[in-house]
Amino acid sequence: MYANPKSLLWLLPFLLVICAGCQQSKTGITVAGSTSVEPFAELLAEEYMSHHPQFRIYVQGGGSTAGIEAVMTYAANIGMSSRNLTGGEKKLYVVTIAKDAIAIIVNPKNPIQDLSLDQIRQVFSGKIKNWKELGGPSHTIVLITREEGSGTRESFQKFVMGKEDISLEALVQDSNGAVRQVVASNHNGIGYISLGLVNDQVRALKISGVEPNLTDVENGKYTLVRPFLFVFNEEPSGESKSFLEFVLSPFAQKLLLKEGLVPVLPKIAKE
Amino acid sequence: MIMQVKEKIIEKIFLLIALSSISILALITFFIFEEGLPLILKIGPKAFLLGERWIPSKGLFGIFPMIASSFWVTLGALILGIPLGLACTIFLSELIPPSIGLLLRPAIQLLAAIPSVIYGFWGLIVLVPLIQNYLGGPGLSIFAGSLVLGFMILPTIITISEDSLKALPPSYKAGALALGATHWQTIWRVLIPAAKSGILASIILGMGRAIGETMAMIMILGNAVKMPTSFLDSARTLTTNIGIEMGYASGDHRQALFATGIVLFFIIMALNTLAIFLSRRRVH
Numbered sequence: 187m188y189a190n191p192k193s194l195l196w197l198l199p200f201l202l203v204i205c206a207g208c209q210q211s212k213t214g215i216t217v218a219g220s221t222s223v224e225p226f227a228e229l230l231a232e233e234y235m236s237h238h239p240q241f242r243i244y245v246q247g248g249g250s251t252a253g254i255e256a257v258m259t260y261a262a263n264i265g266m267s268s269r270n271l272t273g274g275e276k277k278l279y280v281v282t283i284a285k286d287a288i289a290i291i292v293n294p295k296n297p298i299q300d301l302s303l304d305q306i307r308q309v310f311s312g313k314i315k316n317w318k319e320l321g322g323p324s325h326t327i328v329l330i331t332r333e334e335g336s337g338t339r340e341s342f343q344k345f346v347m348g349k350e351d352i353s354l355e356a357l358v359q360d361s362n363g364a365v366r367q368v369v370a371s372n373h374n375g376i377g378y379i380s381l382g383l384v385n386d387q388v389r390a391l392k393i394s395g396v397e398p399n400l401t402d403v404e405n406g407k408y409t410l411v412r413p414f415l416f417v418f419n420e421e422p423s424g425e426s427k428s429f430l431e432f433v434l435s436p437f438a439q440k441l442l443l444k445e446g447l448v449p450v451l452p453k454i455a456k457e
Numbered sequence: 458m459i460m461q462v463k464e465k466i467i468e469k470i471f472l473l474i475a476l477s478s479i480s481i482l483a484l485i486t487f488f489i490f491e492e493g494l495p496l497i498l499k500i501g502p503k504a505f506l507l508g509e510r511w512i513p514s515k516g517l518f519g520i521f522p523m524i525a526s527s528f529w530v531t532l533g534a535l536i537l538g539i540p541l542g543l544a545c546t547i548f549l550s551e552l553i554p555p556s557i558g559l560l561l562r563p564a565i566q567l568l569a570a571i572p573s574v575i576y577g578f579w580g581l582i583v584l585v586p587l588i589q590n591y592l593g594g595p596g597l598s599i600f601a602g603s604l605v606l607g608f609m610i611l612p613t614i615i616t617i618s619e620d621s622l623k624a625l626p627p628s629y630k631a632g633a634l635a636l637g638a639t640h641w642q643t644i645w646r647v648l649i650p651a652a653k654s655g656i657l658a659s660i661i662l663g664m665g666r667a668i669g670e671t672m673a674m675i676m677i678l679g680n681a682v683k684m685p686t687s688f689l690d691s692a693r694t695l696t697t698n699i700g701i702e703m704g705y706a707s708g709d710h711r712q713a714l715f716a717t718g719i720v721l722f723f724i725i726m727a728l729n730t731l732a733i734f735l736s737r738r739r740v741h
Contacts, residue, residue, distance in 0.1 A: 249705035251707050252704045255707060333701050333705065334512070334514055334705065334706075335513070335704075335706055354510070354681065357595055357691050358682065360701045368679075371596075375595075
């Protein structure tokens, strides 16, 4: 009696689970947190693993707060945060791995090139509702913001909004990529994302004449800049330490510079 | 004697397995309430259920806009889903040759098998730009969400109401036809009224599916936290509120999301109880 090959198909998912299981059992560290830092951490992890094929680094999103919480509960070895630590989180060991600018983005079809911080604040608080008031065509502005708790949102709130609230009319998307996608597909959209993730689907606005580029971020003219942090429970050791050392190495920092981040090693930024 | 003992043991093992699935339900319920209730009690049920402002960073946790949005989206889905679903049911069970039914039925069941993220993606890429261009507004809207949900609840409505039509005694149809009723009169005046409770149950289960849908809605609704004033407005339902903020929430904020879960829990329980009640009545 031979089993019909099709009848064995049900075994497939079990095999997959077992395989996934054996992959997990390979030594590795988990890096979790901010979706702003995630793509860069993934890049670094890939690079690191290509040099150290015996190690695995698992990079997960979830958000700054989730990442920090994961480190505190030992669910992750390294937390990624795109905001400064607050309250009880301050006891953790923190390393700044790069700095990132926040770009205000609009659809490429939008004629507006330049806004002042004050104008941006009025747009996002809902006081300016039409592009006409800013010198554009007569269309209702579609605001896109991030969800409560997002590191990018917290930085935007701090740098741009100050004490004012972001309008409740604003659409809420839960990642940089989703905000970019909505702005790219909506001619009247305006949002804010990490400068490193701006691509040709959207256009980053000048702020009072200052272009969001690395030189102006570096020399302090462009002020919407926040740190990208790696967070540890204690001073890192073993594999976490060697990955951190790699991330802070000139090679990795150069890689981050190429991706649009501001390196923490000053001499690389000057090159 | 030994056989009997064996039987008893096996019986008990199966009982244990059956109970374990219920105990998981009990555990989930317990944790949702344990996490969520303290917050509701802290800010007061009225401020929580009827509050219109959700700004967790300022300690404002009013979920009324989300309750309203959930019902708007569901209502929209039913407006599309009920006529389409009923028409499809009648067509499938009465009007087409069985051979075509054999082809159509699996296709409809396949609708239920498509992951909701695919529906969401389709809505985002196809429907949202269309709405934005032709109807105005941000595109990410209750209207788009309702359209997609309307399609998502079709399999539930069609399969359950078709079953209840099939369960009718053949004498109903034969009798009506023998009395000189046309085919359409038989369907509309005899069969549908006779299967009414089953059809209602299918609609209510469809409602439950619509209220519970999360992933597709996160992608399509735009998630703005405000009272919806038109079908072209962006909105946030109870489920998407949890889905979109869970990753970042901590402390009171997290508890408020669990509390949102409690509200959902009650809504779904009420709908399911109603559906069970209606489908029981059919048997008698």
